[in-house]
Amino acid sequence: MKIALSQQNYIIGNFEYNFDKIQKDILKAVEQKTELIVFPELAVCGYPPRDFLEFPDFINKCLNSIDKVREMTSTHDIAVIIGSPTINPVPEGKDLFNSAYFIYQGEIKYQAHKALLPTYDIFDEYRYFEPVTDFKVIEFKGIKLAITVCEDIWNIGNENPLYTVCPMDELSKQDPHLMINISASPFDYTHKEDRYEIILKNVERYKIPMIYVNSVGTQTEVIFDGGSIVMNEKGGIHSELPYFKESLQIIDSNDLYGDNTPTVQKSNPDKYELIHDALVLGIRDYFGKLGFTKAILGLSGGIDSALTLALAAEALGPENVLSVLMPSQYSSDHSVNDSVQMCKNLGSPHKIISIEDPNNAFLQLLKPHFESIPFNVAEENIQARCRGLILMALSNKLGHIVLNTSNKSEAAVGYGTLYGDMCGGLSVIGDVYKIEVYELSRYINRNKEIIPVNIIEKAPSAELRPNQFDSDSLPPYEELDVILYEYIENRQGPKEIIAKGYDPKMVQRILRLVNRSEYKRYQTPPMIRISRKAFGMGRRLPIVAKYLG
Amino acid sequence: MKIALSQQNYIIGNFEYNFDKIQKDILKAVEQKTELIVFPELAVCGYPPRDFLEFPDFINKCLNSIDKVREMTSTHDIAVIIGSPTINPVPEGKDLFNSAYFIYQGEIKYQAHKALLPTYDIFDEYRYFEPVTDFKVIEFKGIKLAITVCEDIWNIGNENPLYTVCPMDELSKQDPHLMINISASPFDYTHKEDRYEIILKNVERYKIPMIYVNSVGTQTEVIFDGGSIVMNEKGGIHSELPYFKESLQIIDSNDLYGDNTPTVQKSNPDKYELIHDALVLGIRDYFGKLGFTKAILGLSGGIDSALTLALAAEALGPENVLSVLMPSQYSSDHSVNDSVQMCKNLGSPHKIISIEDPNNAFLQLLKPHFESIPFNVAEENIQARCRGLILMALSNKLGHIVLNTSNKSEAAVGYGTLYGDMCGGLSVIGDVYKIEVYELSRYINRNKEIIPVNIIEKAPSAELRPNQFDSDSLPPYEELDVILYEYIENRQGPKEIIAKGYDPKMVQRILRLVNRSEYKRYQTPPMIRISRKAFGMGRRLPIVAKYLG
Secondary structure (H helix, E strand, O other), rough: OOEEEEEEEOOOHHHHHHHHHHHHHHHHOOOOOOEEEEEOOOOOOOOOOOOHHEEEEEHHHHHHHHHHHHHHHHHHHEEEEEEEEEOOOOOOOOEEEEEEEEEEEEEEEEEEEEOOOOOOOOOOOHHHHHOOOOOOOOOEEEEEEEEEEHHHOOOOOOOOOOOOOHHHHHHOOOOOOEEEEEEEEEEOOOOHHHHHHHHHHHHHOOOOEOOOOOOOOOOOOEEEEEEOOEEOOOOEEEEOOOOOOOEEEEHHHHHHHOOOOOOOOOOOOOHHHHHHHHHHHHHHHHHHHHHOEEEEOOOOOOOOHHHHHHHHHHHHHHHHHHEEEOOOOOOOOHHHHHHHHHHHHHHHOEEOOEEEEEEHHHHHHHHOOOOOOOOHHHHHHHHHHHHHHHHHHHHHOOOEEEEEEEOHHHEEEEEEEEOOOOOOEEEEEOOOOOHHHHHHHOOOOOOOOOOOHHHHHHHOOOOOOOOOOOHOOOOOOOHHHHHHHHHHHOOOOHHHHHHHOOHHHHHHHHHHHHHHHHHHHHOOOOOEEEEEEOOOEEEEOOOOOOOOO | OEEEEEEOOOOOOHHHHHHHHHHHHHHHHHOOOOOOOEEEOOOOOOOOOHHHHHEEEEEEHHHHHHHHHHHHHHHHOOOOEEEEEEEEOOOOOOOOEEEEEEEEEEEEEEEOOOOOOOOOOOOHHHOEEEOOOOOOOEOOOEEEEEEHHHHHHHOOOOOOOOOOOOOOHHHHHOOOOEEEEEOOOOOOOOOOHHHHHHHHHHHHHHOOOOEEEOOOOEEEEEEEEOOOOOEOOOOOOEEOOOOOOOOEEEEHHHHHOOOOOOOOOOOOOHHHHHHHHHHHHHHHHHHHHHHOOOEEEEEOOOOOHHHHHHHHHHHHHHHHHEEEOOOOOOOOOOHHHHHHHHHHHHHOOOOOOOOOHHHHHHHHHHHHHHHHHHHHHHHHHHHHHHHEEEEEHHHHOOOOOEEOOOOOHHHHHHHOOOOOOOOOOOEEEOOHHHHHHHHHHHHHHOOOOOOHHHHOOOOOOOOOOOOOOOHOOOOOHHHHHHHHHHHHHOOOOOOHHHHHOOOOOHHEEEEEEHOOOOOOOOOOOOOOOOOOOOOOOOOOOOOOOOOOO
């Protein structure tokens, strides 16, 4: 049987746009005599629609799209598997299911509802959906299909499984010939490998092939990386669709059974190549889906803003990224020179706007109210906020979106000024630790010098007072980032981290800084997610609390 | 049997502080020969602990508190029912239960795990907890107790129930004599009535009394209002604990059975009295739990900041709230005069700091970069951001927390400046619609004029350009707020709202404004929640989307 995998990039709630895409791939597949086409999870509305799912009008529009797909199958000889919410017909339980529709000959033949509802990290599915508890294999042209939705194939072989059921175990009792999984499975830089492993585990356990269709594209901060896979019954990769872009691929299911069937090598990109491509897509989709073309950012002469500029230039075109250099009396000459050099390297526009005048105006105005308290973080923040104000003013006047340039290490310990350098519409590297910022910058320079080497090599400084360096108040980033990783990604406690050989006082201080900075992170722009534990929706902590604080 | 209800206000993660409170009430109850004392849900750690529950160290500290309670019962003759997370002993499913511990004579006699895990609005319980499916009544001194946790009693008598099981139906098969429910049930201005109704429904259905112990206090933006209730087997109220404050009450369970038992009248506070008391507690706990005493806010001469000042003055003491009047060339004289009058009425300090100098410095600095585009929102926002910068600078220098003064109507349609009037540590009235702002202001003035009548009566204006009024670009608040309520609280679609008789174009424009302002609300301070659908954690929408937009 000829089966098409349609790996598409949707806009949440833009039903016309999404259906248009779906329709185009159906027609292309029909042209090539495809018998079945498979679309990702919640394709009609885009994933994750979040609380839009609570609006009956939104659900009606989803079902309207399903109806249009149904109509297409009455005039075209093709079956369609596609994701959409379904209304739960019984009053008990949540009002919706998260379903894979099987549509053929103008009829909805079957809806496979999702049983395992991810409710962790960025996921909130039990907020909306009722888990299904009965499972059915359906037959199409003599092939018995076990259709599942995303998480349903993930609960096997775990030592500490999140769920008490395994949908494929149930379905396998009905002797299916082929597994089809429709997904919206988000990227992090380790997820590609996990996904391959889980597909392989399923194929090995049930001894039948799997067609796995993932969506692609960024939804605010969450990246879906595509990489849909067809695995034959022996665990060989028949096809691997591209990462970070749309794709339509047609395969013959006969090629998935028996020995000597065609296979390809598993792709094996480097961590920084993956993060780079993910961040570029993250920027591109944020702007493209909101209908913006131009970005603006503060270029300080430091490595964070330099990396952000390089990524934005690649995503939007260098001519569409405006760098603003905003020196103060504390800025070193090389900060300006290096920044200008970088804009030249890219062919990207820049402006130099000194903050001295407004900064002095504030200092003079506030002096009588500062009660003779010496220069401290208040004055430092005034500088950062003057810069934020200038960026926002230009953004408002010229219609650019401000890119935030803070990194994950800073965001973790709260080294940043709310409404100052923490401002912006999108945080590009807010999920990238400082040591990863260096690696990514070297990756940016892999072919030629885009980020001036001087920017990469100089000691990090906020330049908010004379001779200020990050190392004055923080341990070296090689240590800081490991401690942060253990706490944030691995949820280790102080005892476990100290046991790794770190100074107890330093560990306690850092964990306290992380917890006490929650109020700042609450107000930061969305951060493109590239790790398995990013700040934002996937990490939910109270502001008012006193744990390790 | 003598039973104590301990309605307490915890700090999330402050185990020493929480245990100290628990210990004190146990000792007080022991002194009065109480046989059983009941504490709220997750009392040992405070509710909601959110992702702290993912940290094994945090769970160990919870269990350590339980162990200390256990030890107390080996030296004191009292049984304790108290909420804590429990580790799920089987690997399948989530790692934790949300439990009511029954502790007596130095032993954990039983743990009643929660079955219904609220995962909607502000709740995320299935993110952490496994729902229990078996139920057991336990006997203590001849009385059979049906112990449940919060939501477990809420799934009865609903036309569209959220869950497929009813824990009390199961427990009632074992013929309990008394229901005990431990809760952390958050306030909204309709919730008191709902709670009474649900307790009554349970008592009527199972024909036994209920002891319902709720926590009290604000956790960041969520208010727990107390109001614990003891209801006798006939549905009469034996006791109603106070709202918005801690309380320890000891009752005799013999008074809950038979006719002619002592009862009290149900309290029946007015909507605005409830909201007022809730907001005052919201401010007080935010400051108190973070260890701050002083607030600062921008007093514009409008009603929103006036109301915020009045509430803050009541919560913190008028001497602890610093008002900053920041006039510009567009400010009317009466704005300053009315504001000064209000500070006098309260006996509260103020400063007058004109924004003209820094505002002019920015305008001059940016003129060459503004490409001759005429005065527009960019210049308006510069004014608002100069004000935000001044407030934050004073906050940083003097150690005050900035109170945000935006109302819900503005936050809904995005009428506010990010990093300008949308700045602050806490939004006091961000869940209060403009028409409710007027009602609350009249409530503030119920005994004497605190908010000058002129502030209440004048036409609302942002005063960011000459002769600007809210009504220039928005429908009257009487209409706007109803449309917003239908969309936000009731999740009505455009069709349903238009059918109520509103202009279709206006409705579409307003819903579009709401959806397109998500990026602004993402970066606003936490808003004290007083309605059943507040912005923030309880309303989760994507920024990048195109639904009704």
